[in-house]
Amino acid sequence: MTRPKNRIRPSEITPEHVYFNRREILRSAVALGLVPAAAPAFGASIPASGKFSNLAEWPGSLDEEPTEFEHIATYNNFYEFGTGKGDPARNAHTLKPHPWSVEVTGEAEKLGTFALEDILKPHTLEDRVYRFRCVEAWSMIVPWVGFPLGDLLKRFEPTSRAKYVQFFTLNDPEQMPGLRYPILEWPYREGLTMAEAMHPLTLLTVGVYGRVLPNQNGAPLRLIVPWKYGFKSIKSIVRIHFTERQPECTWNMYAPQEYGFYSNVNPNVDHPRWSQATERVLGAGLFSPRVPTLMFNGYAEEVASLYEGLDLVKNY
Amino acid sequence: MIPRNPVAAAKVVVFAACLVPLAIVAAKIFGLASFGANPVEEVLFTMGKTGLNLLWITLAVTPVRKLTKLNWLVRLRRMLGLFAFFYLTLHLLTYIGLDRRFDWGSLIVDVTERPYITLGMLGIVLMIPLAVTSTKGWQRRLGRNWTRLHRLVYPIAILGAVHFWWQTKADIREPLVYAVILSLLLGYRLVDSRMRARRRAAAQRPAAP
Numbered sequence: 021m022t023r024p025k026n027r028i029r030p031s032e033i034t035p036e037h038v039y040f041n042r043r044e045i046l047r048s049a050v051a052l053g054l055v056p057a058a059a060p061a062f063g064a065s066i067p068a069s070g071k072f073s074n075l076a077e078w079p080g081s082l083d084e085e086p087t088e089f090e091h092i093a094t095y096n097n098f099y100e101f102g103t104g105k106g107d108p109a110r111n112a113h114t115l116k117p118h119p120w121s122v123e124v125t126g127e128a129e130k131l132g133t134f135a136l137e138d139i140l141k142p143h144t145l146e147d148r149v150y151r152f153r154c155v156e157a158w159s160m161i162v163p164w165v166g167f168p169l170g171d172l173l174k175r176f177e178p179t180s181r182a183k184y185v186q187f188f189t190l191n192d193p194e195q196m197p198g199l200r201y202p203i204l205e206w207p208y209r210e211g212l213t214m215a216e217a218m219h220p221l222t223l224l225t226v227g228v229y230g231r232v233l234p235n236q237n238g239a240p241l242r243l244i245v246p247w248k249y250g251f252k253s254i255k256s257i258v259r260i261h262f263t264e265r266q267p268e269c270t271w272n273m274y275a276p277q278e279y280g281f282y283s284n285v286n287p288n289v290d291h292p293r294w295s296q297a298t299e300r301v302l303g304a305g306l307f308s309p310r311v312p313t314l315m316f317n318g319y320a321e322e323v324a325s326l327y328e329g330l331d332l333v334k335n336y
Numbered sequence: 337m338i339p340r341n342p343v344a345a346a347k348v349v350v351f352a353a354c355l356v357p358l359a360i361v362a363a364k365i366f367g368l369a370s371f372g373a374n375p376v377e378e379v380l381f382t383m384g385k386t387g388l389n390l391l392w393i394t395l396a397v398t399p400v401r402k403l404t405k406l407n408w409l410v411r412l413r414r415m416l417g418l419f420a421f422f423y424l425t426l427h428l429l430t431y432i433g434l435d436r437r438f439d440w441g442s443l444i445v446d447v448t449e450r451p452y453i454t455l456g457m458l459g460i461v462l463m464i465p466l467a468v469t470s471t472k473g474w475q476r477r478l479g480r481n482w483t484r485l486h487r488l489v490y491p492i493a494i495l496g497a498v499h500f501w502w503q504t505k506a507d508i509r510e511p512l513v514y515a516v517i518l519s520l521l522l523g524y525r526l527v528d529s530r531m532r533a534r535r536r537a538a539a540q541r542p543a544a545p
Binding site: 091 | 365371372373374375376377379434435437442445446450452502503505506507509
């Protein structure tokens with residue numbers, strides 16, 4: 021077995037008990053008056069140290085033990101760096117997440133190309149523990165770092181014609197060796213309805229486990245839509261496009277009968293080639309059973325109203 | 337104790353080599369090495385791929401033997417075929433026991449509704465009579481029918497290749513390599529039997545006056 025060169029050494033990872041204890045520590049520090057209760061979290065940026073400080077707590081976080089960082093960072097689907105699960109961790113060191121900019125196009129007032137620093141600046145980064153469910157029927161629990169996508173989209177002042185928003189991943193074969201093979205139609209693209217994009221759970225993400233996103237996880241800027249299959253949560257975003265019509269989405273273009281536009285996690289609607297009723301939790305060990313998949317990945321209470329009156333079997 | 341007979345020595349080497357993938361998985365189970373994020377998938381893929389590799393190698397014995405005239409190679413064939421059966425059976429048992437956890441309801445749904453699982457399972461089931469009749473005794477008892485029966489290995493391999501192809505999400509490069517190699521292995525046999533038939537026909541024709 022070869023060891024990827026760019027692997028994060030275990031010594032570099034904040035031990036999970038320390039990572040999760042810091043909430044306790046912070047809470048007691050606030051109680052003692054050592055730290056102001058409203059931490060000055062404005063002015064989000066990507067820290068040069070690789071570690072975020074002053075992350076705001078998010079009350080909705082899952083109360084479950086997150087998946088080990090090692091698994092989150094070494095078991096990835098990011099075809100721009102190869103189609104094997106271990107390929108992105110091995111190959112993504114060629115991605116240059118800095119400097120980075122995002123182009124905004126389509127049905128909005130404020131269009132143009134924006135530096136990542138300017139995109140992040142007015143926002144407050146939060147620490148949110150979400151479920152993550154891949155269409156391949158595996159799942160994990162991830163402490164992401166980000167802020168609601170809707171807060172950013174509002175700044176571009178979408179027009180009344182903006183019914184959907186589409187995202188594009190970087191398309192640079194110099195940085196992404198997998199782009200040399202026409203496995204999917206590049207650049208990778210994904211889309212949401214405006215209502216989905218503005219939903220407070222939809223997270224524009226810059227970190228994981230309190231650290232800057234590893235390249236293989238979609239640095240420097242990715243989407244997390246926790247009630248949809250993972251492929252909707254597009255990585256390494258370089259363009260945001262507001263549009264009136266349902267936008268093209270990469271996996272939907274590749275196999276429309278297998279991957280719908282919505283792709284909401286739904287245990288009752290199987291993928292044509294495998295069941296979606298249960299999932300395998302990453303890191304759970306060889307002899308652990310699969311666990312039942314939850315409707316909307318457990319976020320039904322928050323998001324089901326978005327789909328009222330929509331036939332979820334037809335609109336998979 | 338190194339066997340003096342070179343064929344016996346080759347058998348020992350091949351036997352040991354065939355056990356390597358199993359030993360790696362066993363080492364991981366007993367904590368001597370570590371699994372990645374998805375151990376069930378890892379075991380499932382190791383068993384499946386090793387089984388297919390060995391099946392392809394088994395099918396390569398005859399063409400290689402004929403092309404190189406190394407006739408003793410045929411004496412390794414039974415062991416290779418049985419190891420292919422062994423790994424593919426472990427692949428199936430991993431799926432039934434570790435992945436589906438003997439949930440017969442979901443297994444029935446998988447087998448009846450998911451063609452790649454149906455075909456894969458059919459392929460392994462068809463290997464059972466070949467494994468059972470692999471002994472010298474059965475070979476003698478069945479005579480010419482033994483060869484006929486063991487031609488089942490061709491459709492079995494095709495089922496394996498299709499099973500591999502159909503479970504792939506988008507990147508078909510690897511199953512494509514398996515399919516191409518299998519076409520060469522089967523294509524060789526077609527060409528070879530045609531040529532032999534022609535030669536036989538030529539030999540039976542009366543000599544020109």
